[in-house]
Amino acid sequence: MKQTSFSLLLLLLHLYVTCGFINRPLSRPSYLKSQNGCATNKLYPTKLISSPRNARLRNVVRCTREGAPSVTAQQQQQQQQQQQQQQTEQLAESQYWEWRNGWKIHYKKYGKGLPLLLLTGFGVGEFHYERNVEELSKDFEVWTMDVIGQGKSWPSQDPAPGGVYSKRGFEWGFGDVVNSEIKSDELTYSCQLWMDQVIDFIEQIVQRPCYVAGNSLGGYLAVMTASSRPELTKGLLLLNATPIWGVGIQKVLPWSGGYPVPEWVRPITFTWWDGIRSSSTITSLLSFVYANKERIGPKLIEDIIEPTEHPAAASAFASILCSRGSLKTFDQMLGKIKEDKVPVALLYGRDDPWIVPLWGYRAKRSLPHSQYYEITPAGHCPHHEVPEAINYLMREWILDIEGGGDGNLMEEGERTLTLQFDETHGKPKHDKLTVTLCDGQPRSLQERIDQWIHGWTNRVA
Numbered sequence: 256m257k258q259t260s261f262s263l264l265l266l267l268l269h270l271y272v273t274c275g276f277i278n279r280p281l282s283r284p285s286y287l288k289s290q291n292g293c294a295t296n297k298l299y300p301t302k303l304i305s306s307p308r309n310a311r312l313r314n315v316v317r318c319t320r321e322g323a324p325s326v327t328a329q330q331q332q333q334q335q336q337q338q339q340q341q342q343t344e345q346l347a348e349s350q351y352w353e354w355r356n357g358w359k360i361h362y363k364k365y366g367k368g369l370p371l372l373l374l375t376g377f378g379v380g381e382f383h384y385e386r387n388v389e390e391l392s393k394d395f396e397v398w399t400m401d402v403i404g405q406g407k408s409w410p411s412q413d414p415a416p417g418g419v420y421s422k423r424g425f426e427w428g429f430g431d432v433v434n435s436e437i438k439s440d441e442l443t444y445s446c447q448l449w450m451d452q453v454i455d456f457i458e459q460i461v462q463r464p465c466y467v468a469g470n471s472l473g474g475y476l477a478v479m480t481a482s483s484r485p486e487l488t489k490g491l492l493l494l495n496a497t498p499i500w501g502v503g504i505q506k507v508l509p510w511s512g513g514y515p516v517p518e519w520v521r522p523i524t525f526t527w528w529d530g531i532r533s534s535s536t537i538t539s540l541l542s543f544v545y546a547n548k549e550r551i552g553p554k555l556i557e558d559i560i561e562p563t564e565h566p567a568a569a570s571a572f573a574s575i576l577c578s579r580g581s582l583k584t585f586d587q588m589l590g591k592i593k594e595d596k597v598p599v600a601l602l603y604g605r606d607d608p609w610i611v612p613l614w615g616y617r618a619k620r621s622l623p624h625s626q627y628y629e630i631t632p633a634g635h636c637p638h639h640e641v642p643e644a645i646n647y648l649m650r651e652w653i654l655d656i657e658g659g660g661d662g663n664l665m666e667e668g669e670r671t672l673t674l675q676f677d678e679t680h681g682k683p684k685h686d687k688l689t690v691t692l693c694d695g696q697p698r699s700l701q702e703r704i705d706q707w708i709h710g711w712t713n714r715v716a
Contacts, residue, residue, distance in 0.1 A: 349363060360452065361381070361400070362399060362456070365389075365397040368394055369396065369489075371391060371395040371649075372399075373388075373468050374468065374469035374473030374476050375469075375470060376473055383639055384638060384639075386639060387638050391646055391649065394653075398461060400456055409565050410567055413428065414567070415429065415431070415434060415514045416430045425528075426567075428571070429515070431518075433514050444571050444578055445574075450483065454487065464489050466491075467490075470495060471635065475498070475581075478493070478588045479588060492649055492652065492653075493618070495603050495604055495607050495637065496618070498585040500581065501580030508577060512579070514574070516570050537556055537560065544608060545639075547640040589621040590621065601619060601626065604630055606633060607634045610635060616697065617709055620709075626663055627693045628690050628692055631688075644690060664692075
């Protein structure tokens, strides 16, 4: 258990690696009228003014008016979040798909057009894309889905009935006998099970190949899906995709996440789960990985806590923590994607303390045909922190691929790209948002060392 705790501690306290890239000064187009130095047009970013194809830097301006009404930033943020949530809820209603063993899989569908499936990170549900679906559904048929054991996707019956716990979130999964109506080989919340769910969802619900975007764990599942079934994937959009899943606990403990949950695991789960799902812990974790902390908000905390009260939540957490990872390494899966020539966009928040920039650079070197856009200030969840930029990049990249392009949004002979963003969530912490098109070449000594080590290990493997 000491090794296990130490591994988790290392994961949470992963040192932030900075990028030593120096941004070029931004030149504002003369024809943009402004007030107090900020563009007055309150439009979703659609106008490309100029951009370099071979240059490394793209600048994006995001402004607010200093002469705004006398309302606090927090009040304005709460009002806008409520309005946005109401608008999003009106766009699509929750639907449920009955999957294996009668499991109820929660999903939503928005808009019409090219299909785009959005996969979330660990511990959140499809609600994490609430700042993206409205804009993206103007051009695409957008699908969001909760993987089993997350959000609102759960078993319809107790997988191991007879448990003695009655506290909310602990009622299911702690009995001594496996439910006879559930196949024993499908009782592990593993990345393999989630990949199977994504594949079946595309085949049975979307019913045609689609673009797949994923953040963190969702990016890992997107890579698994594309490497396993490339004919179902028109293209990948990876948002700070985790390159590793599973902390290797099953190598130390004699359990790999199946049901019933062993007796010796139950008290540990009971103690850990209450601490992990507390409001203070969730707030601390989000504050650690979000560069734009004003984008967190109380509603996000509530949405994350709600699924933890499902009867199967605690046992699912124990299963997830001890389940096995993918049969192939992340590099091996990227190699298969390269071989199959699946289009890939890497949209990474540069200020992520977990998936630090060198992981994005590794992915870019493994996928030379991909386009790697690095965004700052943005952390582990760029789609939620800087949705204006992510929505723009996702839309333009997909449309460029569909038009026969390679996803490079730069134009020959130009130098910068400037976008206008609507005012959102009060005055931002940073007035300037920078998007850099990276070529994967190291920019610091640490990245050079990592490039050498990564290349050497791949050759040995």
